[in-house]
């Protein structure tokens with residue numbers, strides 16, 4: 001699903017109004033009805049609503065929601081800061097439509113707000129949405145600060161006020177700290193990035209019937225990965241297939257004290273459906289791998305504690321994954337340099353393989369095209385140099401992928417796949433239980449297993465991040481986020497495949 005910029009959202013709005021056709025006021029009514037339907041499913045009429053409105057269309061939504069909730073028996077109070085700003089026509093119309101019985105408090109300064117908001121109440125933020133043009137100051141900033149201190153549930157309409165939808169918000173700006181954000185039609189880019197996403201809380205997309213004629217043709221480099229798209233990528237196994245049908249993968253890594261990393265990758269590659277798996281480890285890993293992953297074949301380096309060379313001919317493998325637990329010894333770096341000189345099957349590079357690449361510009365330039373790299377933000381910035389903010393990091397991602405013709409999975413709460421052609425795909429599965437050592441090693445195994453089965457690099461990245469996160473979500477339902485550990489991720493991978501195929 002494509003993500004739209006604030007400017008594209010306005011175009012979608014205007015296109016829908018012109019081509020459905022529908023009046024702007026009726027479109028606002030449709031958006032507000034979608035909000036109310038969501039709210040009524042979650043809260044009963046005993047819950048009081050405190051609705052704060054700006055003077056644009058986000059405020060218009062707030063007023064329409066106030067009327068609709070009131071008409072359905074909810075206790076609603078409205079608060080309108082008076083800053084002398086222009087009123088949008090739909091705001092004015094909804095103000096006229098507001099039933100007399102609803103209490104409206106006009107606020108010129110904070111002293112006008114003698115208000116106790118009970119913890120059981122809900123605060124709705126309708127100050128600003130996609131029309132924010134500058135950081136909030138003055139009365140709006142003071143009101144946001146007041147609301148952010150309340151115990152009540154804070155819900156943002158469309159976007160937390162003060163947050164830019166698709167540009168960095170200057171640090172220190174006043175931003176509504178939402179518990180929940182109910183956004184229209186499409187998630188906003190800011191929701192998916194760590195600094196801005198921290199203000200959004202749980203977000204839900206409410207469809208409001210924006211025109212398909214616009215949505216299907218609009219160009220956007222940003223997309224979110226949703227279940228339908230993932231389902232269509234999964235290839236069923238065929239009855240007369242055999243282990244050769246599903247590829248032979250090689251996973252290389254492990255070093256003294258870090259054999260767990262490559263062991264978990266191996267488990268994950270197998271659970272991802274690869275036909276045959278060989279694991280290349282230093283001598284010290286032989287017994288460990290043979291005992292803990294009996295399904296895998298094991299070849300060892302003559303060096304006891306870390307890898308120093310790769311087999312000359314790797315062409316019998318359909319994918320080679322390198323990095324988990326590898327370490328950064330100089331002879332491991334040289335082995336990688338040697339490796340890049342040969343004809344190679346598709347590569348997945350993670351962890352210390354990335355750190356070795358980062359430390360050696362020459363090595364980076366030899367990176368075989370169509371490789372998949374899976375850095376977390378620190379590993380990523382070792383490769384590209386520091387990012388000023390999350391949006392700049394996306395620019396760095398775009399140029400790195402283009403320069404090296406590779407696919408990079410920038411890992412995080414919404415892992416982002418960058419492609420050589422400049423697209424970004426954000427994952428929507430996963431949870432903070434996965435912030436635990438070894439989670440990334442499991443992802444490397446999944447990607448290697450998928451790529452060996454013949455999935456294209458983009459398909460493997462999309463399926464890999466989605467299934468990895470889904471396994472985390474299914475594991476968290478049983479184990480809880482706190483107790484989730486990386487080995488749960490491959491244990492629940494089978495259930496994730498099954499759920500994704502439904």
Ligand SMILES: NC(=O)C1=CN([C@@H]2O[C@H](COP(=O)(O)OP(=O)(O)OC[C@H]3O[C@@H](n4cnc5c(N)ncnc54)[C@H](OP(=O)(O)O)[C@@H]3O)[C@@H](O)[C@H]2O)[C@@H](O)CC1
Nearest residue numbers: 013028056057058128129130131132133134135136158184
């Ligand atoms: N298609 C959809 O998705 C639909 C969207 N809908 C809703 O419309 C919302 C967008 O509405 P909107 O364009 O009127 O913008 P909104 O955010 O209300 O504010 C603009 C006003 O605020 C002002 N202003 C800006 N920054 C400011 C600041 N820092 N401090 C003070 N003032 C500031 C700005 O003034 P200006 O920049 O011109 O000086 C202007 O007057 C959207 O989020 C959704 O809720 C639905 O109703 C229907 C379908």
Ligand SMILES: Nc1ncnc2c1ncn2[C@@H]1O[C@H](COP(=O)(O)OP(=O)(O)O)[C@@H](O)[C@H]1O
Nearest residue numbers: 411412413430431432434435437438439440441
């Ligand atoms: N808060 C979170 N929400 C969702 N996924 C997360 C979260 N934190 C971490 N993850 C996922 O867990 C994995 C962590 O990878 P990484 O940092 O490389 O771990 P390790 O090096 O310990 O294996 C990534 O795939 C990341 O997307």
Ligand SMILES: [K+]
Nearest residue numbers: 125128157159
């Ligand atoms: K808002």
